[in-house]
Amino acid sequence: MRSLISKKENTWCVGCGNFGIFSAVRKCLQKMVEEGHALEDIVMTSGIGCHGKIFDYLDISGLYGLHGRAVATAQGIKLANPKLRVISFGGDGDSLGEGLEHTLFAAKRNMDVTLILHNNGNYGLTTGQASPLSNLGYKGLSTPQGNVEKPFNAVTLLMEAGATFVARGYSAKIDHLADILHKAVMHKGFSFVEVLQPCVSYLNTYQLFNQHTALLPETPADTETARKLARDPQTYYLGVFREEQHRVYHEEVLSSTAVMNPSQRKQYLKDFQ
Amino acid sequence: MSKQIYTVLIGGKAGEGIKKAAQVIAHLAIIHNNHVFQTDDYQSLIKGGHNFSVVSMSQQRLHNTYKSPDLVISFDKRSVQRHEAELSPGGLHFCDEADAESEKQIPLPITKLVKQHYPEGGNMSLASIAIFCALMRIPEQHMKDTISREFKRNLNENVSFAVEIYRLTSNMSLELGFKLSLEQQIPAKLYTGNQLIALGAWAAGLDCYFSYPMTPASSILHYLALKRDKLAVSAVHTESELAAINMAVGACFAGKRAAVGSSGGGFALMQEAFSMAGMVEAPLLCILSSRPGPATGVSTFTAQEDLYFALNQGHGEFPRIVASPDCFERAFTLASELLNLAWASQSPAILLTEKHLSESATNVKLPVDDLEDFFTPISDSEDYQRYQITDSGVSPLKFPGKGNCSDSDVIKWNTNEHLESGVRTDAAAAIVRMKDKRNRKQHTINELSKKYKRVEVYGNGESIIFAYGSTALELREAMKYHSFRLVVPVYLEPFPEEELAEYRGKSVIVVEHSSQPNFARFLKEKLEIKVKANILRYDGRHYSADELVEAIREAENA
Secondary structure (H helix, E strand, O other): OOOOEOOOOOOOOOOOHHHHHHHHHHHHHHHHHHOOOOHHHEEEEEOOOHHHHHHHHEOOOEEEOOOOOHHHHHHHHHHHOOOOEEEEEEEHHHHHHHOHHHHHHHHHHOOOOEEEEEEOOEEOOOOOEEOOOOOOOOOEOOEOOOOOOOOOOHHHHHHHHOOOEEEEEEOOOHHHHHHHHHHHHHOOOOEEEEEEOOEOOOEOOHHHHHHHEEEOOOOOOOHHHHHHHHOOOOOEEEEEEEEOOOOOHHHHHOOOOOOOOHHHHHHHHHHHO | OOOOEEEEEEEEEEOOOHHHHHHHHHHHHHHOOOEEEEEEEOOOOOOEEEEEEEEEEEOOOOOOOOOOOOEEEEOOHHHHHHHHOOOOOOOEEEEEOOOOOOOOOEEEOHHHHHHHHOOOOOOOOHHHHHHHHHHOOOOHHHHHHHHHHHOOOOHHHHHHHHHHHHHHHHOOOOOOOOOOOOOOOOOOOEEEHHHHHHHHHHHOOOOEEEEOOOOOOHHHHHHHHHOHHHHOOEEEEOOOHHHHHHHHHHHHHOOOOEEEEEOHHHHHHHHHHHHHHHHHOOOOEEEEEEOOOOOOOOOOOOOOOOHHHHHOOOOOOOOOEEEOOOOHHHHHHHHHHHHHHHHHHOOOEEEEEEHHHHOOEEEOOOOHHHOOOOOOOEOOOOOOOOOOOOOOOOOOEOOOOOOOOOOOOOOEEEOOOEOOOOOEOOOHHHHHHHHHHHHHHHHHHHHHHOOOOOEEEEOOOOOEEEOOOOHHHHHHHHOOOOOOEEEEEOEEEOOOOOOOHHHOOOEEEEEEOOOOOHHHHHHHHHHOOEEEEEEEOOOOOOOOHHHHHHHHHHHHHO
């Protein structure tokens, strides 16, 4: 299998959690190729932020979208060619701030794409401002007196919106994350993976996550249990919180009629009059 | 003296089925070989208020409706009061017996009969169809068949109610001075502008349409959604305009012909992604149907305030295409042309139109034979580079997941400035190279567009009048009564300078639906014309022929 790393110089900070995500994604793709999936049928979209640089480093096709809009773009790709597996990378500011509507609607529709949320708890690329997932009291350039908004809980938010696959990983547990990503991409329906990602420059959470993460023993049997575990105040549980099968959007909404070529279209319009 | 043009106006509250009744009347006129033009004047509400629909019919081609109706059918007091004064000399005004205000109206027991014929509710607006059929001597059986076909709910009640109104009207033996029916065959199908835009784009390969409802563009979404299985097209109602256009660019990336549509407000939201289409070089068709602004403005009326907005859509520098259909046939062909031109140049294109064309209807023969075949060449390069530098500025295309890629193909579309590979860059020389490449497409687009009809000229009178979009329709109807030369740039960007060279520096009258003479300013900039007079209308209404003739005469004599 060819290398999945492009020639582009990597400019993530030394120790950035994005490296772990990048490794896990490559492991996931490698496994998919070994299972017989063609690389040319896997595409990505990304938003704007530190996470988005993965677009330049990961040597597969895709669209480096607008800030907040990559999940919408991913959905357009899926609707245009359902054969493609579409992986969208988003930051916490990107997918839960600027583009929250698209994230929630992708889940609501059960659109068959994957959203990998690089949750570093701040806006890294614009020098560490508070994000929708920053904790109360977080001090950044835009909140020097401390963040006064409570953060979203990404896992419970997406469960509520209707995502049929919801999971959480940690960028420093690469094999576990790769396994979750693989399940997510292979899931039929909307899959969401929150990745806890330390930001060495503005919010170094390695110690916190190394001490306070634990693997879910199994996928919780019901939403109530899942929600409780996802909100646990002491422990960041890692693993799959929900995995369900529901009807997927493109199979419901797309026309099943065969697409007509130019001369068929002309003939149709002539007959139609 | 018999009339050449006959106009029917149906007025009443929203929710009473007025527009549908007018459509059926238009359809009846068409099958009796009359040309028709229908306009709907309605408010942004679902029940109550005052709505009216107008259908003009004639044995000649019509480009607009007339404002002095020969037949008014009023379903409430407000309609009686409002439209009595507009009635043409010798015209007839029917209303419910309870709403009649003077001897000028012909009272019918409409409400009473509705109660008699329907156990509950009832479809009052059918009375207008029955009155029309009776006056036009359309056989009763034909009316019954039409009503049975068009109004399937409460079928028996509908027919018995309509028959009673029909007989009451017939027994009055009224003379109209107008006859339907003529030997010549005329184009036999009624289309709105939006339907023609949708079909035109589809003829050029439209696969998916993404939109958030906004009047007056919504009916494109409705029409394509309804035709999903017949046309094998996808119409997706997204969570917002932002979602619509970002999805549409994604669909282009995957190799599908996609379009979005909205009005000014929706396009304001789509600006950033329109700019993205310029940057990633997505061949995106955008349909911008204008209404009076700013902001929410006047939702259900017509305007041309968005000319410069369309020309400058999206931030940053990149080639744009903007063109505006001057008639219904052009709505069809232009939508098709623009989608092809967008693909040939990998640039976003805007079809700029107005409520007056989008939502009015007329009988049209689809100019199917004028369509070109569409085709998208796919690169077979083994060392594919999405943004390969070329002389034309247009880079070869390749799409993932279409079976013509290999494992090593990497197709990267990028909203950041990029290298030929599609990978992001901020290197000075690379920025210049890529900007120059995109800018070269401007010339390419201009050359490619020359095969299309970029300027239309109607009439050959002394005065030169410039207009664009559906204002040209209003002027063509006025031309039947006053001679002038109407010059219509269909393409606004690229501007058809060569075709318009003869008008450079000329003194002209400019007609537009805006309070500021934007189109005149645009023409001054492009052609250094001298504006003899600006004829501006900005009350949301379209002009009638006589209003325009008066305004033009005044301008000529000034």
